[in-house]
Amino acid sequence: MLQTRYIDRCFQPDNLSWKGVMDALVAGHLLPRAIVTDSVLEHGRNRLLNRSAWIDGLGYAVKSVTVFPDNTTREHSLPSVQGMCTVFDEFTGQASVIIDSELLTYWKTAADSVLGAKLLGPSEPEHLVIIGAGQVARSLIEAYTALFPSIEIVTICARRIQSAELLMQIMAVEKQHVRFALKASTDPADVVPFGDIVATATTSETPVLQGSWLKAGAHVDLVGAYTISMREADDLTLQRGALYVDSRDTTVNHNGELVIPLASGAIQPDGILGDLYDLIAGRPRVIEQSRSSDQITVFKNGGGAHLDLMVAHHLMLMWFDAQNA
Secondary structure, eight states: OOOOEEEOTTOOOTTOOHHHHHHHHHHHHTSSOOEEEEEEEEETTEEEEEEEEEETTTEEEEEEEEEOGGGGGSSSOOOSEEEEEEEEOTTTOOEEEEEEHHHHHHHHHHHHHHHHHHHHSOSSOOEEEEEOOSHHHHHHHHHHHHHOTTOOEEEEEOSSHHHHHHHHHHHHHHOTTOOSEEEEESOHHHHGGGOSEEEEOOOOSSOSBOGGGOOTTOEEEEOSOOSTTOOSBOHHHHHHSEEEESOHHHHTTTOHHHHHHHHHTSSOGGGEEEOHHHHHHTOHHHHTSOOOTTOOEEEEOOOOHHHHHHHHHHHHHHHHHHHHO
16 A cells, blocks of 8 residues: 655755756656646635646646635734645555645746746846735745846835835845845836836736836746636737747636636737647747747746646655655
């Protein structure tokens, strides 16, 4: 009988790196395309998300996550997002590992975004603008600055200046030798025009990013919208940019970021030029979309369970190595 292992959020071996996680995503996309299913159960502002995937060569994964926005305002503050991911053996169907979703999502989400930027964005960006100041924003800053050493300025833009400043303080304490300047803002219209990379990590249901703010050659990373009613970018953002997604199967009919502008006719289905499978495999149609220095690119990070499975498999191998060391 296979013993189910549990990997909690405290698992942080010294050799766990953003490059290693990104490489695991690249390797996973060289396997046959994943089969995925998603479901969302809503009750008021609260949501239960269930995401499942199977990849030939990696097995099965189910990630269940609750999103309770009011948790942070409770007397004893709780995380607004909580959950677990279970990986099942490919041949026996037995549960091989359970991973805390906070750990898994932290590494998976940002690595997904940076992989998109590596494939589509400027090779040496200097200014990163993050709209949002939560846990995802924190992971994005870590991943982008680790994998793009050219970044000299990171601007955190949030509705409340206190939120942006708090994240700045956290980053300064954790990264005592920060090699980039940290700035805070509450006005995206003021800071987005300077961004070589602009990443949105909010829970907004209406656009927080306008295409008219973007400078030529900018790369846009849309992370936050995860339901059919949510979106972070306006129509012009999608119209100005060469548009890609991490997976067609988990975004096109699932995220308001695409569902809403597709329904209105603001963008057309063939305007979605490709996904990570296409980009990594070098599909001809994707390669033909050559990038000029002034081409805006847009990447929708949908974060499907297939990505969780790829990263979970990487973490599981690292866990076994740590146990055998």
